[in-house]
Amino acid sequence: MNIMHSALRRLDLNLLPVFDAVFRHQSVSQAADELSMSTSALSHALSRLRAALNDPLFHREGHRMSPSVYACQLAPAIAAALTSLNQNLSPKAAFDPAASDDCLQIAITDYTAFSVLPALINELQHTAPNLRFELRYLSHSPALNELLKGEVDLALGFKFSDETEHPELDTIDWFEDRYVVISNTRRTQLTLKDYLAARHLVVTPWNEKQGVIDLQLERLGYTRQVTIRTQSMLSAPFIVAQSDLLMTIPQYAAVRLRQAADITLFELPFSVPPYMTRIYSHRRSGKKAASDWLKQVLKGLAAKNQS
Incomplete structure (x- = not known):
């Protein structure tokens, strides 16, 4: 009973x-x-x-x-x-970004944080200076379960070609970019033959066995030799700068990493679909007022990126 x-x-x-x-x-x-x-x-x-x-x-x-x-x-x-x-049960007060000290949980990778957070924080330091964030590195993507359970308020991920749209999630296509290759400055050219003969460093934020590049190579009938797999992008360009390893990354990140490490950029010698950073949120977020306001800010910044 x-x-x-x-x-x-x-x-x-x-x-x-x-x-x-x-x-x-x-x-x-x-x-x-x-x-x-x-x-x-x-x-x-x-x-x-x-x-x-x-x-x-x-x-x-x-x-x-x-x-x-x-x-x-x-x-x-x-x-x-x-x-x-x-x-x-009282109605939520209107969100005041200038006064709010809410803390939002955001699921990220090094790549997604690199492409979204600098512009976002630059914007918020004027409009919401006390808004706080906790960045969480998850072992998988997309952070669907965490969003649905309210464990994170936003998730920064990649748009996959076979991705299923979930009715409970809102998405923002943040930033589209193309892939390039970085190497040490001693290299002067990069053909497909050179690319396939080289050793590679690959960043795998979720310990995935195959990423976009390897899947595309497989479709073309090729494979590459991966010498290092790492979840973090922090050391990667410095390893490339002092070795003969190649690394394939979005151009936006490569251009900025070139300011910190002694590397050269090359065109990717085969065709790969563009890279898209996507922002995911739950339509019934536990911090709905803050999340809704932040999504509007992100949509505005995304429009600037795409213009």
Whole structure:
């Protein structure tokens, strides 16, 4: 037999504010005024509550309604429950980006953070300076389950050609880019033969066995020799700069990494579909006001990227 909330099922919860008001005011008339009820209606409600709880709850002493021992025991729990419900069920205040110190959880990879966060933080330092972020590196993509369970508020990922659109998720196509190859500065050319003969460093943020490049090579009947697989992009360009390894990455990242490491950029010597950074969010986010506002900012920045 299901006995969950059996005490609540036999009680009209609308009677609890009546109990709370009478206990605080120790007056039927003052409690009725607070609840915008007539004294007769409040007295009737109090009678129902006495019957449901099998206790007199209050007795009159002069002009006061004095609580029973049982009422004194109930009062703190009822007051706390009503306060909690009122706070949690009240309409959310309008989001004020200039004043908000909300903390949003964002699932990222090095690549996606590299392409989205610099522009975003540059924008927010003026419009939402106190908004905070916790960046989470997940072991898989897309972060569908985490978004659906409310564990992350946004996820930055890649758009896959066979990706299934989920009805609960909103997506923003943030940034489209093409792939290029980086190498040490000693290399002067890069043909397909050179590419296939070389050793490669591959960043695999989710420890995937095959990425876009290897899948495309496989379709063309080729394979490449992967010497290093790593989840982090931080050391990758410096390894390439001091070795004969090649690395295939989006051009946006390559151009900026060239400022930090002594590397050269080459055109990819075979055709690969463009790289797309995508931003995912849940349509019923737990931080809906902040998430909705941030999505509008991101959409505006995405439009600038694509113009």
